[in-house]
Amino acid sequence: MNALPFARSEADTRLASVPPMGWNSWDSYGTTVTEGEVVANAEFIRDHLLQAGWNTVVVDIAWYDPDARAHGYNDRPQTTLDEWGRQLPAPGRFPSAADGDGFTPLVDAVHTMGLRFGLHVMRGIPRLAVERDLPVLGTSWTAAEIADREHVCTWNSDNFGLDHTHPGAQAYYDSQVAQFAQWGVDFIKADDMLAPYHSAEIEAYSRAIERSGRPIVLSLSPGTKLSTRHRPHLAKHAQMWRISDDLWDRWGDIHAQFARLARWAPLQSAGGWADADMLPLGRIGLRAERGEPRSSLLTADEQKTMLTLWAMARSPLMVGGDLPTSDAETIALLANPALQRVLGDARDSAEIVREPADGGELIVWAARSAASDGHYVALFWTGDGERDVVVPVASVVGAGIAGQTDCAVLLDGAGWRVDDLWNAGAGIRQLPTDGSIAATVPSHGAVWFALEPARPTNG
Numbered sequence: 060m061n062a063l064p065f066a067r068s069e070a071d072t073r074l075a076s077v078p079p080m081g082w083n084s085w086d087s088y089g090t091t092v093t094e095g096e097v098v099a100n101a102e103f104i105r106d107h108l109l110q111a112g113w114n115t116v117v118v119d120i121a122w123y124d125p126d127a128r129a130h131g132y133n134d135r136p137q138t139t140l141d142e143w144g145r146q147l148p149a150p151g152r153f154p155s156a157a158d159g160d161g162f163t164p165l166v167d168a169v170h171t172m173g174l175r176f177g178l179h180v181m182r183g184i185p186r187l188a189v190e191r192d193l194p195v196l197g198t199s200w201t202a203a204e205i206a207d208r209e210h211v212c213t214w215n216s217d218n219f220g221l222d223h224t225h226p227g228a229q230a231y232y233d234s235q236v237a238q239f240a241q242w243g244v245d246f247i248k249a250d251d252m253l254a255p256y257h258s259a260e261i262e263a264y265s266r267a268i269e270r271s272g273r274p275i276v277l278s279l280s281p282g283t284k285l286s287t288r289h290r291p292h293l294a295k296h297a298q299m300w301r302i303s304d305d306l307w308d309r310w311g312d313i314h315a316q317f318a319r320l321a322r323w324a325p326l327q328s329a330g331g332w333a334d335a336d337m338l339p340l341g342r343i344g345l346r347a348e349r350g351e352p353r354s355s356l357l358t359a360d361e362q363k364t365m366l367t368l369w370a371m372a373r374s375p376l377m378v379g380g381d382l383p384t385s386d387a388e389t390i391a392l393l394a395n396p397a398l399q400r401v402l403g404d405a406r407d408s409a410e411i412v413r414e415p416a417d418g419g420e421l422i423v424w425a426a427r428s429a430a431s432d433g434h435y436v437a438l439f440w441t442g443d444g445e446r447d448v449v450v451p452v453a454s455v456v457g458a459g460i461a462g463q464t465d466c467a468v469l470l471d472g473a474g475w476r477v478d479d480l481w482n483a484g485a486g487i488r489q490l491p492t493d494g495s496i497a498a499t500v501p502s503h504g505a506v507w508f509a510l511e512p513a514r515p516t517n518g
Contacts, residue, residue: 077403078332078375079246079276079299081115081177086307086339086379089129089347090121094153094165096381103382105172107390112399115246116169117177117377118162121217123185125149129346132215137187143196144188145235146180166243177246177276178239182260183211183218184231196234200227212251223259232267240271247277253300254283258292265296278334278375281305287322294331299375306336307349308356310503313365314441317422320372321410324424327373334375338365341380341389354386360504362392363481367437367505370401371408371424397480397507404430411454418442421500425455433511435480440500448506449497456510480507 082100084092101116121127123146124136139147148156155164162178169176188202195201205227210220221228239247249264261279268275279293282301293300302319306312316335323333340362344350355362369376378393405426412423419442426435434456440446452475477496498506
């Protein structure tokens with residue numbers, strides 16, 4: 060089969076205009092996810108979240124390790140390889156790969172559901188391929204000749220680096236990505252690319268995708284201390300890039316993303332997305348790198364804050380929880396149509412207010428709508444206890460625009476209509492008519508709404 064679930068032109072257009080939304084196995088299963096678990100989550104997305112924009116399923120690290128374990132990596136994995144030193148799915152975990160078809164049967168199953176399929180890969184060439192000195196497909200070189208043993212990932216020993224002064228390095232990546240394309244892969248998460256920043260690696264992997272002939276999204280990780288000065292190079296060679304280390308279900312992790320996203324949001328553009336990392340929501344830690352099986356430790360308000368901030372900043376959304384065993388409240392948050400709406404429609408997203416107060420910060424984000432004269436606004440309070448907040452409409456939409464009406468915030472008639480994006484149809488609890496928006500924001504919480512100019516009725 061190996062066909063995209065929609066036509067290439069449609070896929071390219073959608074990927075350019077809306078950051079990717081999907082599921083990744085890492086937060087739940089670490090290195091150990093199985094085919095059955097991938098299928099179960101894909102089926103759940105198809106049945107419950109596809110309409111809300113979630114359309115990608117990603118198998119994270121070590122899908123080639125037959126002995127993968129929870130809470131860490133094997134020092135010398137017996138990586139499942141083909142004769143050319145390319146990783147293959149471990150058949151004990153991915154039974155459909157047992158006949159040498161790689162991920163093709165699983166990809167076909169995911170595509171049949173109307174979803175896209177992604178996988179994780181580490182920078183470099185498998186250590187086992189180098190030790191066996193396997194040939195590089197289509198060349199007279201071998202893995203040992205092109206390996207760079209001095210530049211190995213500091214936190215994962217699966218691979219050696221590649222010597223990009225040797226043409227065989229590019230040839231290896233070309234062969235690896237060609238196989239992924241043959242399987243029908245739509246999304247590649249390439250790890251250990253950004254910290255430190257490996258420009259030659261990024262260019263080589265981008266080139267390999269281009270040569271594969273398949274429109275594959277390239278996502279780069281992990282993003283520790285990633286400088287915005289790299290943005291032009293990143294946007295030329297990738298569609299996503301992480302802006303932080305791994306994020307977990309801790310308020311401190313969420314709070315730290317405010318400053319990072321404030322730097323990156325003004326630089327977001329179609330087809331080039333700064334990524335604030337996976338959403339540790341729902342049932343996580345089943346066999347993960349960190350923690351025991353649990354529902355996300357973030358409070359309900361902290362979960363809304365994370366989703367609101369990511370959407371306002373137009374970050375890709377990749378949820379990490381095991382969806383079939385996650386609680387209904389989490390699924391309802393993910394199914395909110397406002398997430399896809401704002402990701403696709405918001406423009407000029409920016410943090411416009413950050414003020415310390417009483418042990419916390421009042422933070423306001425705003426964006427304009429590309430489809431209307433409307434605006435999106437998010438009010439955040441990072442301190443303890445709830446906070447009453449009043450924001451002038453003019454500070455959100457601009458004094459000139461606000462002045463086109465009477466600046467009154469009304470539900471009908473002249474002024475601005477306020478739609479609560481977390482409580483559809485509920486509106487904001489207080490609607491003063493002095494040109495301000497008033498709301499009560501919970502601790503570590505968010506109030507998120509759309510402003511639309513109310514059209515006066517005739518007669």
